[in-house]
Amino acid sequence: MTFADIESDGDEFTDGALFETTLVVVDLETTGGSPTDDRITEIGAVKIRGGEVIGEFATLVDPGQPIPPQIVTLTGITEAMVTDAPAIAQVLPSFVEFARGAILVAHNARFDMGFLRQNAVRLDIDWPFTASLCTVTMARRILTRDEAPSVRLSALADLFAVSVRPTHRALDDARATVEVFHRLLERVGNQGVGTYGELVAYLPRSNPRLRAKRALARDVPSRPGVYLFRGPSDEVLYVGTAVDLRRRVLSYFTGGDPRRRIGEMVNLAVRVDHVECSHALEAAVRELRLLAAHRPAYNRRSTQPHRGWWIVLTGERFPRLKVSRTPTDDAIGPVGNRNTAATIADLIGQAAGLRSCTARLGAASHHWCRSEAAGGPRIGGCHAASDRPLTLPDYLPRVSAVRDLMTGGRDDVLVALTERLIALSEAQMFESAARHRDRLSATIELLARCQRLSALSRIVEIVVARPDEARGWELAVIRHGRLAAAGVARRGVAPMPVVDALIAAAETVIPGPGPLSGAPAEESALLYRWMTEPGARIVASTEAFALPVACAERRLPWTQTARAAREVPRRAG
Structure with a gap:
């Protein structure tokens, strides 16, 4: 709602301090979203003044029409509950008297005010309220998008840790809105916003x-x-x-x-x-x-889903790790930042002892970058520096260890990196340990992400179902990590014929190169999250959906601990 939508400008409230003004925070439950066609099933309201609750109003309302099953599921209000409830013709005059002389406040006020005004018109009841406030509009103006990606009441209740949780019941939601409203006012109190008029001027107006x-x-x-x-x-x-x-x-x-x-x-x-x-x-x-x-000009989200950096093993006689735009079948990625990819490649290569020099070896039978002990440059010039030449039998097991790390076959390299972190900590080299921790955490997260998306992308076809809010099923046919078809089996409809029809009409997906079979990582990640959330069920699959035995996924709890440790100094600062 914007303030051009209120019925008048609320002049009588303009100069009065909001703290000293009576406000009524209201919430409705309804049979649907149309003020014209749907009806109110519950009204809850809280009257506040001076930061204190001075009254409450709550009642179920007989809507005079059936309550849709999805609304019953959402609110818990059944037709049996409203059978003996008063009609809106009895309730609305009582609410008007309860709230008379106050500013009305609601979360998504356009919705609540639309229903209340429509019923006032239908019943030929005078509507005396000249001013209203919307906590959705306030939140969008006062909070940053990073702080509040969503302005749903439940999300704001979580953000502000309110004492009353929203439940999709009118009085509970009105009580939660009171706390959210007060927290929002606290944010602008030091910006010269203390009256209704000042708040209206501060919030965006309709153009x-x-x-x-x-x-x-x-x-x-x-x-x-x-x-x-x-x-x-x-x-x-x-x-x-x-x-x-x-x-x-x-x-x-x-x-x-x-x-x-x-x-x-x-x-x-x-x-x-x-x-x-x-x-x-x-x-x-x-x-x-x-x-x-x-690639629309006004979207900030990535418009190049296939663009990113991959960590790959070169095809040389003595392979090394490099960062490339083009993935190989055993690559890991993609990474948005090239420097991050290079850092991870360097960490893995150093732990495995892969060469980091770029010398062309051609058909050479050995590799030898002399270590400091052998009279060469100091260790660090090449991760495979040694005191003697390395032959292919010496070197190839290192390559196999890295390849297995990337595909999840074994994780010896991660074990070695973890032991290195422990050694740095025990030596009280805390700054070096912190840097190593952050690099290791980034490596594990990249490996885990690539391995789980690769596991999905290898499957020729998998059909997944998830229950929807109307007690039906949302269906998805996924082929090689891409959505090939989507549909819904509504409540009362047998789902398997719908599944068969979706499979028959699904898009043909030809796998491409790389660990993700050519699928965009963002799309595969979206599908993976959806199909692994609670309630999802695999209906059919051409092969097993499983992560590799030594996948990095099992180490993610450690990375969460590492991230928390990294955040402590920031909060302290």
């Missing part, structure tokens, strides 16, 4: 030019999918996903987004296209593919 473009969303449905803003030359300006396309696209025309680039993009847009999807996973995958295809 008439943006609101005039709401017609661009006219044909956008309330379905999951991907939306594309297009410019005057039909170029794609921005790509995004949403579980409700219409609601998300309309939000761009309120002026509530604090990002200057997004406002600029919307001003340029002349059309909004959309692609409906079966579920959020399909939408996320299609977004990645559209970003790669169009």
